[in-house]
Amino acid sequence: MDRSIPGGDLIGRWSLSFADIDFVNSKPALTRLGLAAQLKFFASLGFFAIDPGSIPTDGLSYLAEQLGVEAGEIAGYDFSSRTARRHCAEILIHLGYHRMKRVDRAQLTEWIAGELCPGGQSINAMLEHVFLPEPKGLASIKSEIGQRWPMTGLLDVLKEAALDTGLMDAFETSASRVTLSKAALAQRLLLCLYGLGTNAGLKRVAGATPDVSYEELLHVHRRFIHAPALREACARVANATLAIRNAAVWGDAGTACASDSTKFGAWDRNLMTEWHARYGGRGVMIYWHVEKRATCVYSQLKRCSSSEVASMIEGVLPHILQVSR
Secondary structure, eight states: OOOOOOHHHHHHHHOOOHHHHHHHHTSOGGGHHHHHHHHHHHHHHSSOOSSGGGSOHHHHHHHHHHHTSOGGGGGGOOTTSHHHHHHHHHHHHHTTOOOOOHHHHHHHHHHIIIIIGGGTOOHHHHHHHHTOOOOTTHHHHHHHHHHHSTTOOHHHHHHHHHHHHOGGGGOOOSSSOOOSOHHHHHHHHHHHHHHHHTTOOHHHHHHTOTTOOHHHHHHHHHHHOOHHHHHHHHHHHHHHHHHHSOHHHHOOOOSOEEEEEEEEEOOTTSTTOEEOTTTOSEEEEEEEEEETTSOEEEEEEEOTTSOHHHHHHHHHTTOOSSOOO
16 A cells, blocks of 8 residues: 655645544543544545554654654554444544434435425436435536646645735735845745644644745744734635636625634633533634625634624624625
8 A cells, every 4th residue: 555645635634623632632542543543544535444554654643743642652553452443433423424323214214205206206316316416517527627737736726826816915024124035935925824724834834845944934924924914815815706706607796794603622722712601612713704605705713702793793894805885
């Protein structure tokens, strides 16, 4: 088995979420790395590993770094033991899988009898509805995208967005002058935004970029990246998305939007972290404003106990997007 992972897939498929970390840390220390490896292996490939040799080396090292352990500890995890089998069952529950129960079968039967049978469809047509087949034309679209943009990385997408929208102009220094060349500053800004946005961190990004050091990225982060600049950059991307979108396909943007919050787990040392009385667990809330065609036009960080009404008004009144009200 090829045990190397492309750089883009490493972060996208082998990063542990806060919920994943809480799940793994609930187990004994000696089994945490093996459990995390099985969790991300199954989430990536759809089946469980049968031995340590099945786990990609890069993925295992990345998991060990996130958990603060040595990658060699995987040797002490027995993939064929009762504990490992129990872990597989717990992973399925953690990811939301469960066996079909009697109530599930009853609901499915009721839906078929009430929604599909009255339409006079054939058995094959009803089976297609039940098992949600791939939409017609989707394979052709995927093939065309793959031919036009093969192996496109997230950093390439960010760079193209910066060139098309001019979002880099939103980042101005807090110092009195700038000695960096425009090209060097743009490169370091892109790397900083990529490291922060993907949660990879500036050290990991600097380690993968030969001509840029961690100290140089940290300097750009401290001098150029701040909340107002990030809001302005996000607004430019949203404006450009609304301007270029084909109205014949997506419809007009309009002036309506929906707003709601999502809970994200966070460490106790985060000063914004609070216990959520409704959802349980420690974390923070991200409050989103989304226009009717699913483009996020505003987002903000809030405490679990703070008022959503205030966040809703904050996202509407001082809105900086070029949308008529």
